[in-house]
Amino acid sequence: MSYMKTLLAGTAAIAIAGSAMAQDAETRVIGVSIPAATHGWAGGMNFHAQQAVERLEEVYPQLDFVLSTAPDAGTQVNDIEDMVATRNISALVVLPFESDPLTPPVQAVADSGVWVTVVDRGLSVPGIEDLYVAGDNTGFGRVSGEYMASKMPDGGNIVVLRGIPTTIDNERVAGFEEAIAGSGIEVIDMQHGNWNRDDSFNVMQDFLSKHPQIDAVWASDDDMAVGVLAAIEATDRTDVQFVLGGAGMKEMVQRVMNGDTMIPADVTYPPSMIATAIEMTAVGLTSTAPVSGTFTIGSVLITPENAEQFYYPDSPF
Amino acid sequence: MTTQTVTTRTPPPRRLPSMSVLGPILALVILVIVGALMNSSFLSAGNINNVLSRSAFIGIIAVGMTFVITAGGLDLSVGSMAAFIAGLMILVMNAALPSLGVGVPIILLGMAVALVAGILAGLLNGFFITTLGIEAFIVTLGSMGIYRSLVTWLADGGTLSLDFDLRTFYRPVYFDGILGIAWPIIVFAAVVIVGEILMSRTRFGRHCAATGSNAHVAHYSAVNVDRTRLATYAMLGLLVGVATIMYVPRLGSASASTGVLWELEAIAAVIIGGTVLKGGFGRVWGTVIGVLILGLIDNILNLTDLVSPYLNGAIQGVIIVLAVILQREAKAKG
Numbered sequence: 301m302s303y304m305k306t307l308l309a310g311t312a313a314i315a316i317a318g319s320a321m322a323q324d325a326e327t328r329v330i331g332v333s334i335p336a337a338t339h340g341w342a343g344g345m346n347f348h349a350q351q352a353v354e355r356l357e358e359v360y361p362q363l364d365f366v367l368s369t370a371p372d373a374g375t376q377v378n379d380i381e382d383m384v385a386t387r388n389i390s391a392l393v394v395l396p397f398e399s400d401p402l403t404p405p406v407q408a409v410a411d412s413g414v415w416v417t418v419v420d421r422g423l424s425v426p427g428i429e430d431l432y433v434a435g436d437n438t439g440f441g442r443v444s445g446e447y448m449a450s451k452m453p454d455g456g457n458i459v460v461l462r463g464i465p466t467t468i469d470n471e472r473v474a475g476f477e478e479a480i481a482g483s484g485i486e487v488i489d490m491q492h493g494n495w496n497r498d499d500s501f502n503v504m505q506d507f508l509s510k511h512p513q514i515d516a517v518w519a520s521d522d523d524m525a526v527g528v529l530a531a532i533e534a535t536d537r538t539d540v541q542f543v544l545g546g547a548g549m550k551e552m553v554q555r556v557m558n559g560d561t562m563i564p565a566d567v568t569y570p571p572s573m574i575a576t577a578i579e580m581t582a583v584g585l586t587s588t589a590p591v592s593g594t595f596t597i598g599s600v601l602i603t604p605e606n607a608e609q610f611y612y613p614d615s616p617f
Numbered sequence: 618m619t620t621q622t623v624t625t626r627t628p629p630p631r632r633l634p635s636m637s638v639l640g641p642i643l644a645l646v647i648l649v650i651v652g653a654l655m656n657s658s659f660l661s662a663g664n665i666n667n668v669l670s671r672s673a674f675i676g677i678i679a680v681g682m683t684f685v686i687t688a689g690g691l692d693l694s695v696g697s698m699a700a701f702i703a704g705l706m707i708l709v710m711n712a713a714l715p716s717l718g719v720g721v722p723i724i725l726l727g728m729a730v731a732l733v734a735g736i737l738a739g740l741l742n743g744f745f746i747t748t749l750g751i752e753a754f755i756v757t758l759g760s761m762g763i764y765r766s767l768v769t770w771l772a773d774g775g776t777l778s779l780d781f782d783l784r785t786f787y788r789p790v791y792f793d794g795i796l797g798i799a800w801p802i803i804v805f806a807a808v809v810i811v812g813e814i815l816m817s818r819t820r821f822g823r824h825c826a827a828t829g830s831n832a833h834v835a836h837y838s839a840v841n842v843d844r845t846r847l848a849t850y851a852m853l854g855l856l857v858g859v860a861t862i863m864y865v866p867r868l869g870s871a872s873a874s875t876g877v878l879w880e881l882e883a884i885a886a887v888i889i890g891g892t893v894l895k896g897g898f899g900r901v902w903g904t905v906i907g908v909l910i911l912g913l914i915d916n917i918l919n920l921t922d923l924v925s926p927y928l929n930g931a932i933q934g935v936i937i938v939l940a941v942i943l944q945r946e947a948k949a950k951g
Contacts, residue, residue: 337873343772343773343776343873490926492929501671501868509659509663509920616774616776617774617775617776
């Protein structure tokens, strides 16, 4: 059904483009290609992309947007080829599904003179894109680790739930391990919860059976934190002091805001970085302000003091 | 009549019970011993309760799958169907909350929605397969995609969550039970007992086997092949509904990642248990062993540090294939 929405959005965009083109020959088109909303974070990213497109279409009458969402890398390549062939785009904002399969087609787009903005996941070959809006996975792990270390000055035993085995996950864990090195915190177990609530529930249940003393949990993701919390609630264990998730899901941000002791903080990996990329691309096309280069979105620690500014009640994530 | 048709086609597996029966049981026993040796908390009541409770979803679905496969069918849509029904149930319960309030009626409403939606979804699959004569693999591959997309759409790409008070009220359905045995285990056991009786003691069970063994012969033997098949899909849909009723109170949420690959786990459990993938012979108790084997592998891998977590999938694959080989070799020797 998400296809249908995309289709509708696409048709609407074409209709708008048609009428706009009649008025103004100088209309330029920005293509936005992102993965479909198959999990919480991607859902949030889709939401912010749509919001940004709606806002910018009003602000810049001379710009048109084509937004397409792809369920896999192959479809994303097709989407991008279609955009170039039929919409004559002046700029492409792409969040690659996977780096390797997307590199050659995006390179071809860049070679044809189209402005290319890459978001979050980089391409395999450096220097293709004009603007790179990057998420900082190592930084995400580091901020999480530093918070753990400050929260547990005397050290302690923690368990870690990892995501789907990918470079993203490896960078996060590496950043985390580096930050807790020498703090007295010991990672007594690590398993993949695959960024999935059910998987992390099972893993946490088994961790609780296996280890008599767990002081804290780095769930490394808010969806996984939900599963972890449910597993802890089902037992009468009181040894787990807190759970640190990540990404900034609105339910978790709300718990931080309310001063929940089990969820004392969260670390952002904002899905709204897609909006940053679209906005900057629009600025680049319509003004003389230079926007090329790399723009890294830092991961920020959400605490009860600043939680309000990270709370988006309308977002699905 | 039906027995005769089975006998004339191939020597029925029933002729060699001892060894083919031993295969899956042996695999399960070995797994339990390995688990107990590796970690002392493996056999603790808490751990056993955990493993059985979380295996119950796949288990309940796999019992239904046993009938579908025995009757010569297949259903790839059950995982997506469970996610969709869970999403629907949550939406309906949240919507009814202002009028019904937190209490037993709203839970019953949710359960009714799940069961009715399950039966309808199953009937729909069955209708396309039997009346329109489309290959089961294709029909259910299609509905798998449809239900998965529908739940993503309902959730707007995010997660559907049950109202917090409602979830607190509903929660005991997963976590509580009688005499320390959790409800999902009790429901799973009841489904298995009914399923086993249905499969081995009733005309419906014999019709399923006859249909799966040779549909033409079954037809000439006065078995209503289409109705039998339709009934197996409807029953599977109903059981998916039952599984969802047990699933929703656990985390109180449904999203696009709910129930991913449940269909393959259910099919694997059925085959490990000794049911023949191309149909004609099924046993419900074997499916239970298959479900337990799959559940225990995950549990043991989490409880031990011997294997890199990257290799979890490989270990599972090896044990699944071994369990089936054990069975086939035993059969050949027997």
